[in-house]
Amino acid sequence: MSKPSPIMVYNLLPKKNCGECKVPTCMAFALKLIEGEAEFEECPYLTEEQKIKLSALISPPIKAVSFGKRKLIVGGERVLYRHELRFFHPTIFSININDSLSEEEIKEKALYIKNFKIERAGEKFLIDSITVTSESGDCEKFRKAVRIIKETSDLPLILYSLNPKVIQAGVDEIADEKPILCSAKIDTLKSFIEISKRYSCPLTLESSDLNELKIMAEKANGLEVLLNPGAPSIKPFNLLSNVIAIRRCGIEFKIKEFSHPILAALNFIAKEAWMEALLASMLIIRYASILILNLMSIENLLPLFILRESVYSNPRVPATVSPGLYEIGKPNENSPVILTTNYALTYYLVTGDLENAGINCYVLIFDSQGMSVLNALAGGLLSSEAIKKLIQESKIEEKVSHRKLVIPGGIAKLKWEIEEATGWEVIVGPEESSGLPSFLKREGLC
Known part of the structure; x- marks a missing residue:
């Protein structure tokens, strides 16, 4: 992917060399902007016109989406291959909890996820998020499950149901926490868009048909959007093919409908733990921003954490400790x-x-x-x-x-x-x- 030259970016900066952006010169700041190591909002002297032009020039082709009270960020990627620059926002692991479980089981599982921690080689690995899935299809059951999880854990939440009424019941409980709403189909898109706008929550669009997904993304223009190119019936390697196609369309061909982060609900697709781990490892390498998993054991998650750490480390900066x-x-x-x-x-x-x-x-x-x-x-x-x-x-x-x-x-x-x-x-x-x-x-x- 071609990058703007430092001079192109420098010409849109104030040229004061004031250092208020914590970089000594505007040229150095331009270089950091190109590399994705700084945000143009860090310069206090930019006019609105300059901000608009800079945004068009240096914004990553894949849009960034934030969710949760803790503000997890996904997307914001600039390249297809790590060696071209680096990948910026590591894949989020979200562990699934079904609302059909008993209240005690929901609380116990949420507590386990909240306290999950692995330490290895000086790194602490934690689970990033919890997905609440409406297996029952009952609004009140879903609402209660969301409430229990909210009271037990402070992790960012993803609410999963294909029924907008069920999603509405869940989001009412945590409206101020900006959960991800998952997932809108072509026939429920209008209702989901209304809920997403009302609560300012990111919306996931779901379809294994990429043409249909493109149409849905066009209708959801202006919202924070994630794309789920799978369905419970999709074959695992067809999912991988869809994910790669979406990312190539977003970065190589700059198709704006595909310039969104990708979510994969592996808890529905993989029927066995080994297949879920295999798919997860492939999608960490190939562009998934969020993975919804049933996996909870250390022996399943540790390899995924290590793989993620390897893929999302900066290839140009060796891993060091202070001398x-x-x-x-x-x-x-x-x-x-x-x-x-x-x-x-x-x-x-x-x-x-x-x-x-x-x-x-x-x-x-x-x-x-x-x-x-x-x-x-x-x-x-x-x-x-x-x-x-x-x-x-x-x-x-x-x-x-x-x-x-x-x-x-x-x-x-x-x-x-x-x-x-x-x-x-x-x-x-x-x-x-x-x-x-x-x-x-x-x-x-x-």
């Missing part, structure tokens, strides 16, 4: 000092292995610009002088009585240089972090 001195456990003046780089995966593997083994120690994190140990060595970033500077800045010498530094086995050739530059005794450790705890014990360092 400096870190404490593992409760170290004292006799505890070992271990050196590694600030590549996030290396850091969490090293510290994880040490914590699991109950080792009390200090870990010196070297700024390798997000590179692993061997890559940093090959790139010339790991040097004896840089390590000397890290030791001085971290003030580790004030915390330990010894002068012994354990370095990764991959940089053994720097041992003598580091010793000469720092005056510390350098001990070459194992190449793999899994061998570090036993190595420290064997060498009598802990």
Whole structure:
């Protein structure tokens, strides 16, 4: 997709170089606007005419939609392929609760979803949203289910029913929380549009026929819209094909009716857990903004969280931790000092292995610009002088009585240089972090 040049954007800016947008120059601000790293509203001196022109020039081809009191944002994507720029708003996982369950079961399930948390490699994974589905078709049952979930959890809600009267009953309970209304069919579209306008809620349009979906999107012009190109009877891979076609139409061909975020209700389509997980993984990679799931177990959700994290990370910025001195456990003046780089995966593997083994120690994190140990060595970033500077800045010498530094086995050739530059005794450790705890014990360092 062609992007506007920085000069085109710069010519629409005030050219004051005031820095009030937290960027020193207007040209730098123009670059951030093009990359999607800033919003033009951050400039206080833009006229309404300039805002309109900028919006037309730099707005993402896929519209952004927000919902919930916590304001989750979906859409706002600019490219078909991650390597062209990046994907901006990660896929929302919304777990389904049917209104046909007993009140106690609804409350228990909502509480489980609210408190669900997985920690892995320093990241906390939480469920984003709850979908309330009208399985009973009864307005009062649906209203009661929505009320119970609202009182139990503060997560953003999606209300799912094909009957506008049922949706009306549910949205009455949470009108101020901006839920997503899901889903309007061609024959109920008029009623759904009225409800969506009345409560200023995003509206999902549902049809596996893309021509019909296009007609519906045209009629819903002016609303915050999501597209659900599936139906309970659709074959899983036909759903994937529809999703890809919609996103290509929105970004490549700039068809405005398809320039909306995509929602997929996998709880209806996939009959078995393995198929639901398989479909979810495909749609995370291929453009789904919201997935409605029945899956609730850690073993099903953890792989999806990890996949989402990988797809939506910025490919041009390596995962890093802040360089400096870190404490593992409760170290004292006799505890070992271990050196590694600030590549996030290396850091969490090293510290994880040490914590699991109950080792009390200090870990010196070297700024390798997000590179692993061997890559940093090959790139010339790991040097004896840089390590000397890290030791001085971290003030580790004030915390330990010894002068012994354990370095990764991959940089053994720097041992003598580091010793000469720092005056510390350098001990070459194992190449793999899994061998570090036993190595420290064997060498009598802990």
